[in-house]
Amino acid sequence: MSDRAVGTAVSPVPLLELRGISKTFPGVKALDDVSFAIYPGEVHMLLGENGAGKSSLMKILCGAYTADAGEVYAKGEKVAITSTADAQTLGIAVIFQEFSLVPFLDIAQNIFLGREPKGRLPGTIDRRRILRDAKRVLDGIGFDIDPSVIVDTLGVAQQQMVEIAKAISQDARILVMDEPTAALSDREVELLFALIARLKADGVAIVYISHRMAEVFALGDRITVLRDGRRIDQVRPADVTPDQLVRMMVGRTIDMTYPRHFAEQPGELVLQVKGLSALTGISGIDIEVRRGEIVGLCGLVGSGRTEVARAIFGADPVTTGEIILDGKPISGEPDIAARRGIALIPESRKSEGLALLRSVGDNLVVSALKKLFPSRLYDPNSAQRTADGLIRQLRIATPSARQMVGLLSGGNQQKVVIGKWLAAGAKLFIFDEPTRGIDVGAKSEIFALIDRLVAEGAAALMISSEQIEICHVCDRAYVMRDGRVAGHLARSELTEENIVRLGMHHE
């Protein structure tokens, strides 16, 4: 089905049409020959997994990225979007998840930032006019608020409304919204939907990125599904079922091997989490991890995976629930968790896991100082021996233990983090996106290493956005959604489709 065929029913000429857009970043093809048309008065849903290319496409639309190949047409005429100014001229406005508002200016000043009505004296602002104009814009989108209110005092939903008002005041004809309901309450979502209906009636086109199936079907006029930077299909909501959409989103190609020796019988319980809740937005989490197991923790970005890991490690305060390690409850601080044998290998290993300017050796022994030197006196030779042992054991590619960690490759840095916890005698490893930013070969090695760790009696909890990795590496997995465990998948049920289905909103 071509764009044109679908589009005819809405309006003959698209407001904006992308043809054959490609964008490559070092090592990854973010967008590959994507075509995409937007018609006035339609809500165009953009669907895809994490990393499918949605944000790249959005950034090309607003001029933050420039496409490597492909053409853009506005109302049938060829144009180029090379800057945010170009996008603005074409009437494209993006409502980002992080707002572009200035906290300590009022609503009116934010709406007209850079376009203030001139006052009588040079450089001054016509205060009465800016308030009047702002009021008119706000009324136009049905947002009843005093435009002289300071933005910092507004809630997230209200700030989003201001952001939309700002876009509308710039005569935006195409609004790109990135998961606009992510931080809204049910009532606020209703208001937003009412506003979207109003904008549609005015002929504004909306590109809407969402992970919530209910929204996709409630709001969407058309749905474009992206996967691995490619446009998989474009459909109308009436023609598909949620299950069909999920199948379009998954099915990424396997580009590596996953070495894994699955245990016949899982060992005794290492970690037991019962009804865990924390202020960071997770609640009622029940998780078990046994010796010799790699347990996956998946779900969309923002579903609370990292928050669960941090709560188990004691990095965020727990409000209710129990964490039991080796049959004994554990609570409190990261240093207690570390002493009891929990290792957290964070996603941002550069900021949280390693001292980049120190040597490989220093980083390897830093968590094991108490164990290595009970007398509290540092012995460089013994530290060196421990470090050398770990470098050999983990096959860390470094000229010597004296090399600065920051100079190693991503995969080898990851090994140093693992080695650091190994030296400290960890028995539960929590990996948060262990393969982010490392190349395919190194990934394979990291998985082999994790496999060896659990084969030797450790237990692992692995967070990953790469569903395919979870499917190939994990014994079983928990899927999170909105801060809760949405479901558990045994080895036999562990497929990408099941993970995506559980992780998305169906209600």
Next chain:
Amino acid sequence: MSDLAIASPISSLRRLPGVAIVLVLLIALFGAIAPGFLSAANLSNVLVQSTILTMLALPMTLIIMTEGIDLSMGAVLTLTSLCVAIVSLATQSMLLGLGAAVLVGTVFGLANGWLVAIAKIPPFVATLATLGMAHGLSLIVSDGQSVVGIPHSVRDIYSAKLLGIPVPILMGVASYGVFHGLLYHTRFGTYVFALGGNRDALRYAGLSPTRLLIAVYAIGGMMAGVAGLLMTARMNSGHPTAGLGLEFDAIAAVAVGGTSFERGKGWLLGTLLGVLAVGVLRNGLNLVSLPSSVQVASVGVLVIVAMFLDGLRSRA
């Protein structure tokens, strides 16, 4: 007494900014213990002595709102004060002295702005470097000596009155008026809020944060030039350490006044109250014959007390 009767004044007190409470408490304290503190002559004196600090603290507020800082202000003021002394001594013209001071101050401000906005040197380091340069230049141009014998036209500014009000007070009030207008009623002022609050918002609006940032620092240098005239008039000479540590008082006044070092939260009136709190504190301690070393330490205490009161308020 019922709970209600106690609760209501406390809750309204909580809405008052910490700096206002501190200022009232300080005035009450010194009114009680320092003889002559509340006399018209002394209060006028407090205001006159606060003028120079006002002229530094106002632009410092803008700079801090951009998540920056200007450590060089005291040293630049010393240099501009010497410029006034030397140029007015040579030309017998107060205006030429002022012109030279404003020029030199603005050049330093532009340099600070360039280092911060274009060379991307952290403001703390950049302005520490220019502090050193201004200090060194002061020692060179003065040869380490006071510049004395300056013309009456300069000296008289400090003691002159207009409509019965001391001229320095009028200059302070005028400075506040100009900065208030600049920050709250011009496009430039709007963009100062955005420089600290959300620089991307400026870029999306097609504005250049770089040029705005340079302008903010330049204004700081220019004001140090104007304040240099008052400093020379006040001391009746140019002195190579005249402005020593004034940046400390200016930053303290801004902090006491409730301007935040993050997210572009600024309050100009708070800075003025902060300047007055510092002025009252120094004057009062002077009246009860405590040495200046105690005054410096007490300004530090003042900052902590005001922050503490604001912290209580925001938690309430």
